[in-house]
Amino acid sequence: MIFRQLFEPLSSTCTYLIGCQDTGLALLIDPVVNSVDRDLAEIQRLGLTLAFTLDTHIHADHITGALHLKQRVDSRIAAPAIDRLPCTDVGIVEGTPFQMGGVVLQPLHTPGHTDAHFSYVLENRVFTGDALLIDGCGRTDFQNGNAQALYRSVIDKLFTLPDEQLVYQGHDYNDRRVSSIGQEKARNPRLGKNRTLPEFEQIMGRLKLPYPKFIDHAVPGNRQCGVCPNDLPQQMKAYCGRMTESPQG
Numbered sequence: 001m002i003f004r005q006l007f008e009p010l011s012s013t014c015t016y017l018i019g020c021q022d023t024g025l026a027l028l029i030d031p032v033v034n035s036v037d038r039d040l041a042e043i044q045r046l047g048l049t050l051a052f053t054l055d056t057h058i059h060a061d062h063i064t065g066a067l068h069l070k071q072r073v074d075s076r077i078a079a080p081a082i083d084r085l086p087c088t089d090v091g092i093v094e095g096t097p098f099q100m101g102g103v104v105l106q107p108l109h110t111p112g113h114t115d116a117h118f119s120y121v122l123e124n125r126v127f128t129g130d131a132l133l134i135d136g137c138g139r140t141d142f143q144n145g146n147a148q149a150l151y152r153s154v155i156d157k158l159f160t161l162p163d164e165q166l167v168y169q170g171h172d173y174n175d176r177r178v179s180s181i182g183q184e185k186a187r188n189p190r191l192g193k194n195r196t197l198p199e200f201e202q203i204m205g206r207l208k209l210p211y212p213k214f215i216d217h218a219v220p221g222n223r224q225c226g227v228c229p230n231d232l233p234q235q236m237k238a239y240c241g242r243m244t245e246s247p248q249g
Ligand SMILES: [Fe+2]
Pocket: 057, 058, 059, 060, 061, 113, 130, 138
């Protein structure tokens, strides 16, 4: 298996490139629209063909590259089935493995950051999206988020994986690229150290985070699998990169 962790600095998003050596097929977890050229160049450099994009959830802080990649290289769009997005080619459900050649992902429904959020287990790795971040977790105050649901997702699902399971998060805000389930259980200040549900709810309730600055553009765009709005304010044009300036791409 071929594996690369890629990073988009504007939204601090981690995109994961997974390739199957037998078939030459590749998939991208959580691609970002302003980085599709970078992603495609890396895939080409590795001699792979992009077969799928796979999002963990409907993002509020960036626009997915899924639709642009489909238009560019005919990749198929996989996303949680619960969101019922008409633009999705493959609906992900828990209990049904997602297979691409020799690459098999086990989808886990991990709601709480959003109600339809999924994590993906791949051999000794787990891609946790925004459900579990290194020393943190995604916020629970938008997109049908729910602190109790997130607590149950992490404690009952992610923390029951082996301690050695490598944790690959959806965002890297602090130059921390990989962790493990054992490390998060021991060290995560919100969800580790045997935190109780009331403690976690209190922590999340006291965060007082600002309104997400890109959410009103990102969520409608991502409900269409990655459409950049035409009316993006000047200071936000970088979120769509050259896609905004040159729709012909
Ligand atoms: Fe998110």
